[in-house]
Amino acid sequence: MLSEKILEIDPFLKPYISDIRLRNQNYLTTKKRLLEKGQKISSFANGHHYFGFHKQKNGWIYREWAPNAKKIALIGEFNQWNRTSHLLKNIGDGVWEIQLTDEDQLVHGSKVRIEITTENDKFERIPTYCKRVVQKKETVDFDGQVWDPPQPFEWTDQEFKRPQDEPVLIYESHVGMAGIKEGISSFQEYIETVLPRVKELGYNTIQLMAIAEHPYYGSFGYQVSNFFAVSSKFGTPEDLKLLIDTAHSLGISVLLDIVHSHSATNVVEGLAQFDGTETQYFHAGDRGTHPEWGSKLFNYGKTEVIHFLLSNVKYWLEEYHFDGFRFDAVTSMLYHHHGLGVSFDHYDKYFSINTDTEALTYLQLAAEVAKEVAPDCILIAEDMSGMPGMCLPIDIGGIGFDYRLGMGVPDFWIKTLKNTSDYDWNLGSIWYELNQRRPQEKVVGYCESHDQALVGDKTIMFRLADQEMYWKMDVFSQSDIIDRAIALHKMIRLITCTCAGEGYLNFMGNEFGHPEWIDFPSPDNNWSYSKARRRWDLAEDTNLRYRFLQSFDHAMIELVKENNLLATSSELLLHHEDHKLLAYQKGEFVFIYNFHPVEQHTVNLQIDATKAKLILHSDWQEFGGYLDSTNEQKPLVASSTQFSIPINRRSVAVYKI
Secondary structure (H helix, E strand, O other): OOOOOHHHHOHHHHHHHHHHHHHHHHHHHHHHHHOOOOOOHHHHOOHHHHOEEEEEOOEEEEEEEOOOOOEEEEEEHHHOOOOOOOEOEEEEOOEEEEEEOHHHOOOOOOEEEEEEEOOOOEEEEOOOOOOEEEEOOOOOOEEEEOOOOOOOOOOOOOOOOOOOOOOOEEEEEEHHHOOOOOOOOOHHHHHHHOHHHHHHHOOOEEEEEOOEEOOOHHHOOOOOOEEEEEOOOOOOHHHHHHHHHHHHHOOOEEEEEEOOOOEOOOOOOOOOOOOOOOOOOEOOHHHHEOOOOOOEOEOOOOHHHHHHHHHHHHHHHHHHOOOEEEEOOHHHHHEOOOOOOOOOOOHHHHOHHHEOHHHHHHHHHHHHHHHHHOOOOEEEEOOOOOOOOOOOOHHHOOOOOOEEEOOHHHHHHHHHHHHOOHHHOOHHHHHHHHHOOOOOOEEEEOOOOHHHHEEOEOOHHHHHHOOHHHHHOEOOOOOHHHHHHHHHHHHHHHHHHHHOOOEEEEEOOHHHOOOOOEOOOOHHHOOOOOOOOOOHHHHHOOOEOHHHHHHHHHHHHHHHHHOOHHHOOOEEEEEEOOOOEEEEEEOOEEEEEEOOOOOOEEEEEOOOOOOOEEEEEOOEHHHOOOEOOOOOOOOEEEEOOEEEEEEOOOEEEEEEO
16 A cells, blocks of 8 residues: 555645545556466566567567557568568467578568558658657658667776765756757767766766657657657767767766657557557547547557557666656646646646646556666656655655656746846845745756757846847957846846756757757758757857856856755745845855846845855856955954845845854
8 A cells, every 4th residue: 555645745635535545546557457376577678679670689679569460571671671571470369470591581680661551551760669760861751770789888887876865956958959060969069078078077977868759850750650669860879878888987877758648649659559459558538549649649558558658668778778857848748638728726636637647657666667677867847737746755645756847947047038027026026936835855957958949939038138138248348138148147047047946957059058049951041050059169268258158057057966056945035126135055055146127235144154154156257257266255253143245236145254
């Protein structure tokens, strides 16, 4: 039996005890249905070891699940795409199998498909467990590729172990747009260009997007067709392994942005209508199609679907040594309405008929599989609803994740920047938004991610500076707009990083205020890659101000990492709405903000600050300000319990006391 301790942690859940009990019961009932007595859930999640292509002593064995098929033929380069020479055998329960000898000439790298014949139709598909899928030259079509290199990849990361007490500092990354060139960058280019930057900036984790194969590049990787295949756009599976192995050698953990919330509608290279039916992997009718994305929605109550997805979780951990996952679109999974147009302002909206209980149970099982395979792995849920218990252990009524993304914070900053002059910012609202969290549930805080950088939206820096970025970001120009943008960019990031969660996330390039938006090639932009890349050169140009923002971000990450500040609670010391002053303490560190657009103020705090030392100031010259950080900064201390310090407009100072 599972406990109901979650009700003690969050007493507001007590009226919903029946829903918590249903959550627990569904989890136990589903495990009982799936597992043999004494079997672990990770032992159940072995589809990738059974299905697909597997090298044998003298040849290969290939298996596929296609219950609606009447005949299946394996076709490919090895048999000149012959549709009659290599027929699979139906071995029961919708599973088909064929054994090939070395004489069949199936080798590593062979391009393959299968031809499925049903009662009324005949069509080609790519095997579901293919580890590599490649696009045909000059067409939109794809082929599967048998992938089992004669020389297995040699890992060197045996000694790597992520410190369990170290909060995650995530550098969210898209490999394809990680280079300066106008085109798709590779895993190798990411190793050479981005990993050294991540190490230098101080982030301890990278989160890789768009890794599973997706036919449409502009989907940002969120329309997955082949769940076990590494996107061939960026390189080979071994290239990805080298990236992860190299990251581990630098002390950097690697998370996979995993998409189990929906699937591409592509037929030949996807799961949609794989065996000719709508319901092999997905719900039927309207329930099987996302009303906004048009993608296919999994049937999380079906044993074979659970098996497929859980095996996928285990596969990425085993085969590629990922250190965990960011589960995409969890809100869409959790609710029948997918969270569309819903404001989660009352506990009623989390439970009863609103909840897709089968999806919730699947998330619990996925968390359990991941922790059994890799006990130290990191699990992050992209859930904007704030589902109670998302980041609490399963055995006390939770769902089992480690962190939830603090998605309300970037929305708050966008709304604030878009609708309110900083003369009118409400610091009380800022403090509340950054510090509200469910009890004992950890959050990854952030002020912007890739979502805010996409075309149609704006990054914080672009929203603050707009077109002035095109003309006034050089060190020789004078611009009040740019000065304001740089000042607020630093302040917003520091207060978000130190207050909004127990972890922190930044999308690559945003640390230096990367200009403009992300726009993938499409007919609308004449298939241009000019805005689907990262202009690292801007942050390295000493004649431009981007380097000041990058230097500040580096100092900020170093501060919170070296002093474990994200694991330290914040205590509000001062809030003066008229003067736009805010001060708080985290352990030995005091953060003092003056958000006022015009006036300098003196902050008086009743704390023991006789040994106070200024360790960070947003107005230091290396951050684009006017103060010389090499000069000793002495606070004005009136007594052992009175801390008094002047602070300039739009600036933040951090003291160690």
